[in-house]
Amino acid sequence: MNVKNALLSTALGAVLTVSLVNGASAGRQFFSDVNSVTSKDTSSKGKWTQSGYSTVMIDGGRTYDISVGGKFSSNGVISTHNIPVEFYCSETGVVS
Template identity: 45%
Template sequence: MLKRYLLTSIVVGAIFLTGCENDDKAALPLSTSVDKQIIAMESVMAPVPLVLTLPQKEYYYKEYSAIVNKLNEEYGTGFKLDPITTFSANYWLELKDFEDMLKGRIDTSYVVVDNKEVFSPVKVPKFVELHMGAHRTIIRVDGSFDTQLSMDIPGGRQLFSVMHSLSSKIEQGKGYWTQTRYDPSIKDHGSAYNIAIGGYYSYNGVSSPHIIEIEYYCNIHGGIT
């Protein structure tokens, strides 16, 4: 599994921190331009929501449930229809548009953006780009740690001593992210933490499970990236 680009399917259960480098600043206008193009494209391609009566909503909700079950059987996905009481007005789509929206979420991947800045162990951010077809959502992860000096290594160095907490939320993009668990594993004699984060991403009335793996590294002085 690649460190920079990790594929995670819905079967498994599924911003950047720029430094002060001139090259990074020079790249910002291009990134912004690309983001605007993506947003404009999504706006043009977005289906028009339906205006429905309550009985019509109940009918469409039943049909949506059948579509979710069909795709789960065909593709082995873990889609789950959110309660009808949580549906916003823009969730109600034609049946074909709803199915196409879900099929676009089957091709799912994520990228963990490497930190270019060193942080105090108290609160260390990481950013994860969650890609679903042309749709992108950025999730922010915050970890809290302690480090201690180890003299077992010649000259001494700081190593992780404990992990206090880890939280995650959507930083940019549509939808909702709910973290359900995280499993930390210390490695490399205490200089790194590998963490598997489990959660659900909800968009347009449908939730999907995801597992995201990230890694924190402690340098010799106790700075975390």
């Protein structure tokens, strides 16, 4: 099993870090678990706070749909957001 980390920047100024676990069967790589999903606030226009995340594995472990929930506050206005991301594991273990 391999652990793959992915970084994504969002429009809200949050950088998401996703740690995924890969396995292999019959010569094909697939996802087997999510170690963690974290986010870091990098916005100069407000503040992002992660409240949680949900994961759904589809396509026999080839794809993970992840939704990261949180709040963004700017100038006294607080809004709730769910940021959807999707990861695909190729046959050779490349995560995109």
